[in-house]
Amino acid sequence: MNRLMRIINSPEDQSEVDPLLVWSALALLLIGMVMVYSASIAFAEGSRIFGRNPNYFLIRHAIFLLIGLTAAGAAFQIPIQTWQRWSPWLFVGGIVLLALVLVPGLGRDVNGARRWLPLFVVNLQPSELMKLFVVLYAADFTVRKMNVMHSLKKAFLPMFVAMVLVGSLLLKEPDFGAFVVIISIAFGILFLGGMKTRLFAILILLLLMAFAVLIIVSPYRRDRIFGFMDPWADALGRGYQLSHSLIAFGRGEFFGVGLGGSVEKLFYLPEAHTDFLLAVIAEELGFVGVIVVIGLFGLLIQRIIMVSKQCIKLDRCFAALVAQGIAIWIGVQSFINMGVNMGLLPTKGLTLPMMSFGGSGIFVNCVAIAILLRIDWENRQMMRGRRT
Amino acid sequence: MSRKDHRFTESPVLKDQLASWRIHFVSALIFGALLALVGRAFYLQLIHEDFLQERGDARYRRVLEIPASRGKILDRHGDMLAQSTPMRAVWATADAKLDKEQLKALGDLLEMDPRQIEKKLNGDKNFVYLKHQVSPDAAARIAALKLPGIQMDREYSRFYPAGDMVAHMVGFTGKDDRGQEGVELAFESRLIGTNGERTVIKDRRGQIVEEVGSERPPQDGEDIQLAIDSKIQFIAFNALRNAVDKFNAKGGSVIVADIKTGEILALANWPTYNPNNRSQLSGGQLRNRAVTDSFEPGSTMKPFIAALALDRGKYKFDSIINCAPGKMTIGTATISDAHPHGALTLAQVIQKSSNIGATKIALGFPSEDMWTMFSKVGFGKPVGLGFPGEVGGRLRPWQTWKPIEQATMSYGHGISVTVVQLAHAYTAFARDGDTVPLSLLKTKGQVAGQPVFAPETSRQVRLMLEMVVSPEGTANKAAVPGYRVGGKTGTAHKLVGGRYANKYLASFVGIGPISDPRLVVGVVVDEPVGGHYGGDVAGPVFSEVMGGALRTLGVPQDKDSTPAALKVASTPAAASAAQANVPTGAAKKKGAH
Numbered sequence: 014m015n016r017l018m019r020i021i022n023s024p025e026d027q028s029e030v031d032p033l034l035v036w037s038a039l040a041l042l043l044i045g046m047v048m049v050y051s052a053s054i055a056f057a058e059g060s061r062i063f064g065r066n067p068n069y070f071l072i073r074h075a076i077f078l079l080i081g082l083t084a085a086g087a088a089f090q091i092p093i094q095t096w097q098r099w100s101p102w103l104f105v106g107g108i109v110l111l112a113l114v115l116v117p118g119l120g121r122d123v124n125g126a127r128r129w130l131p132l133f134v135v136n137l138q139p140s141e142l143m144k145l146f147v148v149l150y151a152a153d154f155t156v157r158k159m160n161v162m163h164s165l166k167k168a169f170l171p172m173f174v175a176m177v178l179v180g181s182l183l184l185k186e187p188d189f190g191a192f193v194v195i196i197s198i199a200f201g202i203l204f205l206g207g208m209k210t211r212l213f214a215i216l217i218l219l220l221l222m223a224f225a226v227l228i229i230v231s232p233y234r235r236d237r238i239f240g241f242m243d244p245w246a247d248a249l250g251r252g253y254q255l256s257h258s259l260i261a262f263g264r265g266e267f268f269g270v271g272l273g274g275s276v277e278k279l280f281y282l283p284e285a286h287t288d289f290l291l292a293v294i295a296e297e298l299g300f301v302g303v304i305v306v307i308g309l310f311g312l313l314i315q316r317i318i319m320v321s322k323q324c325i326k327l328d329r330c331f332a333a334l335v336a337q338g339i340a341i342w343i344g345v346q347s348f349i350n351m352g353v354n355m356g357l358l359p360t361k362g363l364t365l366p367m368m369s370f371g372g373s374g375i376f377v378n379c380v381a382i383a384i385l386l387r388i389d390w391e392n393r394q395m396m397r398g399r400r401t
Numbered sequence: 402m403s404r405k406d407h408r409f410t411e412s413p414v415l416k417d418q419l420a421s422w423r424i425h426f427v428s429a430l431i432f433g434a435l436l437a438l439v440g441r442a443f444y445l446q447l448i449h450e451d452f453l454q455e456r457g458d459a460r461y462r463r464v465l466e467i468p469a470s471r472g473k474i475l476d477r478h479g480d481m482l483a484q485s486t487p488m489r490a491v492w493a494t495a496d497a498k499l500d501k502e503q504l505k506a507l508g509d510l511l512e513m514d515p516r517q518i519e520k521k522l523n524g525d526k527n528f529v530y531l532k533h534q535v536s537p538d539a540a541a542r543i544a545a546l547k548l549p550g551i552q553m554d555r556e557y558s559r560f561y562p563a564g565d566m567v568a569h570m571v572g573f574t575g576k577d578d579r580g581q582e583g584v585e586l587a588f589e590s591r592l593i594g595t596n597g598e599r600t601v602i603k604d605r606r607g608q609i610v611e612e613v614g615s616e617r618p619p620q621d622g623e624d625i626q627l628a629i630d631s632k633i634q635f636i637a638f639n640a641l642r643n644a645v646d647k648f649n650a651k652g653g654s655v656i657v658a659d660i661k662t663g664e665i666l667a668l669a670n671w672p673t674y675n676p677n678n679r680s681q682l683s684g685g686q687l688r689n690r691a692v693t694d695s696f697e698p699g700s701t702m703k704p705f706i707a708a709l710a711l712d713r714g715k716y717k718f719d720s721i722i723n724c725a726p727g728k729m730t731i732g733t734a735t736i737s738d739a740h741p742h743g744a745l746t747l748a749q750v751i752q753k754s755s756n757i758g759a760t761k762i763a764l765g766f767p768s769e770d771m772w773t774m775f776s777k778v779g780f781g782k783p784v785g786l787g788f789p790g791e792v793g794g795r796l797r798p799w800q801t802w803k804p805i806e807q808a809t810m811s812y813g814h815g816i817s818v819t820v821v822q823l824a825h826a827y828t829a830f831a832r833d834g835d836t837v838p839l840s841l842l843k844t845k846g847q848v849a850g851q852p853v854f855a856p857e858t859s860r861q862v863r864l865m866l867e868m869v870v871s872p873e874g875t876a877n878k879a880a881v882p883g884y885r886v887g888g889k890t891g892t893a894h895k896l897v898g899g900r901y902a903n904k905y906l907a908s909f910v911g912i913g914p915i916s917d918p919r920l921v922v923g924v925v926v927d928e929p930v931g932g933h934y935g936g937d938v939a940g941p942v943f944s945e946v947m948g949g950a951l952r953t954l955g956v957p958q959d960k961d962s963t964p965a966a967l968k969v970a971s972t973p974a975a976a977s978a979a980q981a982n983v984p985t986g987a988a989k990k991k992g993a994h
Contacts, residue, residue, distance in 0.1 A: 059549055059606065061498065205423050245456070256456065262445040263453020276461055279604030300446040304439060311435050318428050325421075337424060344431035348438065355441045 029393060030386045034316035037309050038367065038382045042078060042375075044306065045290070045368030049074045052278045052293040053286040053370065070286055070370055077372040081379030088383035093391055096384065097153050097331045104150035104175075110139035111182040120186075126362065128186050138373035140183055140191035144198065144346075145377050145384075147179070148338035151199045155206030156331045162207045169212060172203060184227075190363030194346050196220070201341040202334050241359040257282040258289050258354050261296035262303075269299030286370045288362055291354040306368070310347045314340050317385055323392045332388040339381050342366075461602050462613060468555050469594030472622030474571055474584055476631045477664070477843045482571045483585065485557040485578070489540035491531045496606050497522050497550030506546055507531075510539045533576065534558050552607055559585075561676040563631065566638045569689035570629060570668050570841075572789075573676040583689065584625060584841060587787040594622030626843045628664030633657055636949035637667040641924070644942045645671045648929035654691035655942065656824045656923045657950050660912070662844045663828070663837040665786075666920070666950065668821075692786060695794035695817040696925065699893030700754045700875075700935070701910050702813030704830060704862050707751050709774050710762045711858045718861050719746040724757040731805045736760055748861075752868040754875045754890060756812045763811030764804065771807060772799035777853045778826035778836055780818055786841050794818040813891060823910050824923035830866065831918035834859040863887055867915050869936075876936030879909055881948040883958040886913035888922075888943060890935030895928070904928050909939035913947045916959040922947045 053070035056063075063069040114120040114130055121129040121136055129136035154172060161167040176199050183192040200220075204213050228235055244252030244259060261277040264270060275296040278285040285293050294302045317340040324333035343366050350365040352358035364371050367378045445453065474483035491511060499507065499522065501515075508515035511532045521529050533556065535543070540553055559574045561567075572583020579593070580586035597619030601609045637655040645653050650671075657667035674686040688694065710716035727741025738755050750758030763771060775781065781796025794817040802810075809815045818826075821839065828850070829836045835850030854862075866887030870880045876890045888911020894901040910923045924939040924946070932938055 055604070061500075201427060205427060207423070248456070257460075259445060260453050260457035260460070262442065263450040264457055265446050266450050267447060276457070276602055276604065276610055279606075279608075279610060281460065281605050295442065295446065300442055303442040303446070307435050307438055307442070311432060314428070314431055314435075318424060321424065322421075337427070340431070341427065344434070348431070348434040351438045352434075352441075355438065355445060357437070357441050 030389045031316055031320065033312060034320065034382075034385065034389065037313040037316065041306070041309050041313065041367040042379075044294075044309075045365070045375075046071070046074050046078060047272075048290055048294050048297075048368065049286045049370045051273055051275070051297060052290055054273075055279050056285065059280065073372070074370050074375070077375045078379075080372075081376045084376060085379040085383035088380045089387050089390070091387065093329070093332050093335070093384070093388055096149055096335070097156075100146070100149035100153040103146045107139060107143040107146040108179060108182065110137070111143060111179065114139055115182065115185055126186055126188065128188050135372050138371065140186070140188045140195075141371070141373035141377045143179065143183075144191065144194055144342055145339075145381050147195050147198050148202070148335055148342060148381070150175075151202035152206075152331050152334035152338055155202055155334055159206065159330065163209055165212060168208065169203070169216075172199060176200075188362065190346075190349065190361045193349065193361075194342060194363070197345045198338050198342050201345075202338045205337050206334060241353075241356060244356060254283050254289070255353075255356055255360055258292040259356055261289075261292040262355065265295040265297070265299040265302070267300050269295070269297045269302055272297050287364050288350065288369065289354055290365050290369045291351050295354070307351065310343065314344050317343070320385060320389045320392065323396075324388060327392055327395050329388075329392070329395075332391070336385055336388055339385055342381070343378075461604070461610075462600060463603050464598050464600050467597035467599055467616065467619045468557065468578070469596050469619035470621040471557060471559065471574070471578055472592040472594065473624045474592070475624060475626045476567075476629045476634075477626065477666075478630065479626070480631050481562050482567055482627065482629070482631075483573075484560050484562070486560060487537060488533075488556050488558045489535045489537060490533045490554045490556045491535050491540070491543060492552050492554065493522055493529050493531055494550040494552065494607050497548065499548060499551075503546065503548055507543065507548060507551070510543050510546075511535065550606060563634075564677060565673040565675045566669070567629060567631075567634055568673045568676045569670045569691070570627070570634075571676065573679065582687065582789060584627065584788075586789050587841070588625050592622040592625060595620035628659070628662075628666060628840055628843045629668070630666045630950075630953065632953045633946075633950045634667040634669060636953070637946045638669040638673075640942045640945040640949075641669050641671050641926075644924075644926055644929075644938065648926060648931060648938055650926045650930070650938075651928040652685070652690060653924070653926040653942075654694075654820045655925075655946055656691055656820055656921075657946060658824050658828065658839055658921045660828045660831040660837060660918055660921050661847055663840045663848050664844055665821075665839055665841055667946070689788060689790065690925075690927075691820050692784070692788045693790040693792055693819070695792050695819050695822075696906050696908075696927075697814050697816065697893045697896065698818050698823060698908060699813040699891035699906070700756075700759075701823055701889045701891035701908055702811065702816065703751055703754065703759045704866060704889050705774060705778060705826070706759050706763050706771075706811045707747055707865060708830070708854050708858050708862050709766060709771065710747060711861055712854050713766070713770075715765060716747045716762065718748055718864070721746060722750055722755075722758045722761055724750070724755045724761075727757060729757050729760060731760075731808050732803075734805045736808060748865045748868055751862075751865040751889065752871070752874045754869075759811040760808040763807055768799040768802040768807050771810070772796070772802070774853070775810075775816070777851070778829055779822055780816065780826065784819075784821050784825050784839055786821070786839060788841075792819060794822055813893060820908070820910075820923045820925045823908070824921045827910050827912060827921045827923070829853045830859050830862045831912040831921050832859065863912060863915050863918065866912060870911070870940075874936075875934070876909060876940040876943075878936055879911060879940035879943045879947075881913060881944050881951070883960060884913050884948065884951055884956075885915035885960045886911055886944075886947055887915050888912060890940065892933060892935045905933035907933055907935040907938035909935050909943045911943050911947065913951055914956060914959045919954065919956050920947060920950055922950070 050071040054067045057069035058065055058067040114127055120127040121131050128140060129138055158168040176196060179195060180192055241255060244255040248256040257277050275293050277296055278293050282289055282292055294306060317336050321333045321336035346363055346366045349358055350363045353360050364374050471485040476482055504515040504518055508518055518531060521531060557578050561571060570583055572585035573581055574585050575581045580589040597617045599616035600613040602611050602613060604610050637657055641653050641655045653671050655669045658665050668691050670690045672686045674682055721744050723744050724742040727738045729736045736756055738757050742753055742755050745755055745758050775796055780794060782793040783791040796816055806815045825836060825839050832850055833856035834854035835852040837848055837850045866889055867885060868874050869876050869889055870887060879888055888909050891908035893906045895904040895906055906927055907929050908925045912918050913920055922943050924942045926938045929938045
């Protein structure tokens with residue numbers, strides 16, 4: 014107890030939650046809102062679907078943020094144990110929603126992808142929720158199978174089957190981006206939970222082969238690959254979006270053309286306020302802006318990993334894996350999104366977490382941050398000698 | 402205190418399973434990936450940016466032309482004859498999707514039916530002009546509507562304040578602001594100017610987002626100042642129109658030229674058109690007859706034969722030529738005078754316009770001499786005003802002339818000229834025997850002429866021409882009160898399908914004032930009805946135009962304006978005296994008739 018008292022009294026642990034985690038997350042959310050507004054003004058004003066209202070996306074994004082933050086407040090009240098208890102049901106619920114999206118008449122098509130469930134005024138994107146549910150489920154699964162983690166049959170196979178189910182639903186939409194993120198989360202957690210390294214290596218190999226097959230079989234994906242390899246070869250066709258994104262980066266130079274000054278967002282760069290938000294940031298705020306965004310993601314992930322390490326110290330296995338799962342999620346998704354924007358990775362539909370426009374994404378990101386803060390808060394409570 | 406000390410539950414499984422190398426490995430991957438992104442951003446934004454910006458410029462940087470304002474066309478006093486006003490052309494891109502209200506607002510401003518606009522927008526073109534020549538005011542209000550896909554280009558509208566009066570002279574421009582007729586076409590290269598350029602960045606829908614760099618301002622076209630005097634043009638135009646009306650003629654032309662400078666002070670044609678509204682335009686209206694229509698001039702040719710005769714010393718002012726009995730046969734053809742004459746002096750041949758007299762003189766010269774003289778005064782080749790469609794008439798090479806042709810040419814048949822050529826040729830009589838090049842543009846000072854006749858020859862021919870407008874001459878209706886003037890009538894049968902028909906071309910070309918010539922005026926009336934003699938039809942027009950022009954120019958009168966004081970000289974001695982404005986020997990010529 015003496016030792017514990019000393020930890021509690023150490024000055025850096027005075028606060029109830031990690032302030033850097035809170036601030037980096039809030040900074041990303043707020044920069045995201047400003048940039049979504051900037052990227053969408055002309056697009057919204059120029060389009061009749063959006064009532065020619067330049068604030069169309071800003072208003073919606075702000076409302077989503079409010080809902081997300083309210084939900085985060087509520088989620089923070091829920092003990093981690095409760096999340097753990099709910100995790101299988103949430104996972105099953107997520108699968109049901111993913112299946113509902115595919116039901117004709119229920120799911121909503123946008124640009125040839127059926128990813129949304131109309132919910133009165135807003136559209137729900139189950140794949141976004143599924144990312145959080147997979148984190149919770151995989152963490153719970155790993156904790157339950159901790160003792161048999163070496164077993165291929167008992168630990169790996171059940172998860173593999175679950176992922177085949179989820180993955181096939183996602184690819185049916187299709188939502189290749191979410192598929193990659195969710196698979197990364199699930200197997201990342203298994204790996205962190207102690208799955209045999211050799212088994213994991215084989216798994217990665219298999220996955221790479223599966224990706225290769227998918228890409229070769231589907232011409233739509235192959236097109237996107239070619240576009241990414243050399244966007245200038247067919248700059249007005251396949252490489253159109255990426256070439257405009259790259260031009261935006263080039264125009265930004267060091268300090269950017271100034272907030273609001275992007276030309277690319279003026280109908281040249283498609284999806285400027287969602288998938289290609291970073292390109293607008295790069296053009297308007299320059300290399301400096303991009304560094305700040307990458308730095309904030311880095312800081313956020315670093316803080317999450319610190320929280321997870323604290324959990325390990327406190328022997329909170331589920332919480333540790335949830336935190337690490339969320340770190341993988343945000344890390345993988347932000348890397349893929351930014352990599353796509355910069356032409357490092359093939360173009361696929363993935364938003365920039367915490368920043369891009371999209372109600373379900375913002376909502377579930379807020380809830381995930383709330384769960385992290387709850388974990389951190391419970392850690393601090395435990396270290397102060399209280400039981401939660 | 403070591404890390405292990407923190408653990409209060411000694412779970413061997415957990416310690417083993419959540420091995421810290423795994424989380425370190427994962428974080429290393431994530432941070433490595435983020436670092437790679439930083440490197441990539443650095444490359445794109447700070448190293449590769451020139452290439453990328455160039456690509457961007459190719460997509461949205463556009464060089465726009467700033468149209469240069471077309472030069473003005475002015476008369477000799479600076480009065481406006483043609484002027485460009487900036488207007489807008491409104492066009493739409495394929496993005497233009499307007500709702501009912503927007504269509505109505507646009508329709509109101511464009512003065513178009515909204516349904517018509519909608520029809521144009523719904524066409525399958527990427528680009529459609531909604532309306533040309535929209536006023537700058539309406540254009541500004543359209544721009545304020547901020548309609549998607551509705552764009553505007555600067556263009557000019559050409560306005561011709563003098564309208565139909567100077568239409569053939571000034572000409573007009575087409576929709577593209579390029580000259581199509583008249584001076585507008587002749588001086589296109591000077592009027593047009595050089596368009597400027599500005600570089601802009603456009604959004605994908607074509608709206609200009611920003612200006613890049615400095616613009617190159619347009620170089621406006623040069624103003625062209627014509628020799629035309631609007632007042633004289635007005636006089637000439639009205640006189641012509643009245644004559645055409647009175648004689649129910651097909652058309653006509655009038656030219657007034659300053660013989661000191663060669664400047665064309667007026668050039669009018671009928672029928673004409675309104676250059677500001679050319680919706681219904683026929684070729685007949687459009688034709689600048691004065692330069693494009695050549696005709697057989699008839700007796701207006703005779704003074705040249707007289708001049709040749711004087712110049713060569715073969716005849717004198719009062720040499721007698723027997724013109725009886727008013728008929729003459731050359732080969733199989735017979736030449737006759739309208740009224741038979743007896744013996745006439747050379748001057749009277751002109752005064753009475755005797756074909757027989759002219760023929761007899763002409764046949765005394767080799768055809769080559771006649772041809773050379775005709776050629777020297779400018780027949781057979783365009784005057785070279787620069788007008789589109791200018792013709793030079795017909796003057797066949799002398800080698801092919803038959804005697805009958807040489808005979809008819811002496812009184813203006815078998816040769817064709819334009820009224821501008823005639824006026825030009827008559828400058829040789831108005832000046833000291835030299836022709837002056839005619840100019841559409843205002844010139845500075847006097848111009849060197851092209852010598853044809855001896856100065857004395859010209860002086861004597863002037864006196865013959867003055868006799869024509871005396872009561873005994875063929876054109877006393879051409880006389881001008883207050884001024885001594887002279888000229889020659891022409892009454893030519895028109896050639897219709899290669900045969901001479903009973904249709905006439907009445908003309909009069911003359912000089913004034915005789916004591917110190919200043920102007921040449923040429924008048925042609927095409928197919929007059931109810932009178933066809935040049936003296937009766939074209940003479941009064943000449944009188945009105947010459948008198949009006951001389952008064953407008955403030956040329957001092959050289960004669961009492963009372964008809965009783967009419968004095969005409971008929972001998973060289975008297976002529977010399979008359980030149981000095983001393984009235985002598987007026988009675989002498991009466992006996993000569």
